[in-house]
Amino acid sequence: MAKRGRKRTDENADELRAAVDAYFAQCEAEGVFPDWAGLKLYLGPADDRTYEEWQKGDSDFAKECREIFAKAAAKRESWLIRKMTSDNKAVQGCLNALKQPLNGGYSDRPREGGEIRLTINLSGVGGEEAFK
Numbered sequence: 001m002a003k004r005g006r007k008r009t010d011e012n013a014d015e016l017r018a019a020v021d022a023y024f025a026q027c028e029a030e031g032v033f034p035d036w037a038g039l040k041l042y043l044g045p046a047d048d049r050t051y052e053e054w055q056k057g058d059s060d061f062a063k064e065c066r067e068i069f070a071k072a073a074a075k076r077e078s079w080l081i082r083k084m085t086s087d088n089k090a091v092q093g094c095l096n097a098l099k100q101p102l103n104g105g106y107s108d109r110p111r112e113g114g115e116i117r118l119t120i121n122l123s124g125v126g127g128e129e130a131f132k
């Protein structure tokens with residue numbers, strides 16, 4: 001198994017960005033999907049609470065963390081889309097991964113609260129009387 005990154009000990013966004021970029025470069029070199037769990041293991045803290053805490057608030061570090069992790073999610077989404085459009089055998093697996101919120105949150109159904117309207121135009125078919 002590949003060596004993982006060192007644990008972060010301070011709030012340094014540049015260090016975090018460099019580590020995330022290094023993880024994606026390693027995954028690309030190995031030809032593997034850069035999943036969220038692998039990124040957490042690479043960065044050090046493996047619990048989601050730590051990453052949620054880093055992104056809370058209005059500090060510069062929190063803002064940069066949100067941007068870094070949003071970019072990482074977009075990279076994962078892009079990887080999956082490219083894989084599924086270039087490899088017919090990987091379509092279903094990629095689609096399943098794309099449905100996960102951290103990889104794009106795709107859905108093949110209308111989202112909750114979405115209004116669906118159907119308008120039936122009866123002109124030219126005898127009007128409403130033709131359907132009685």
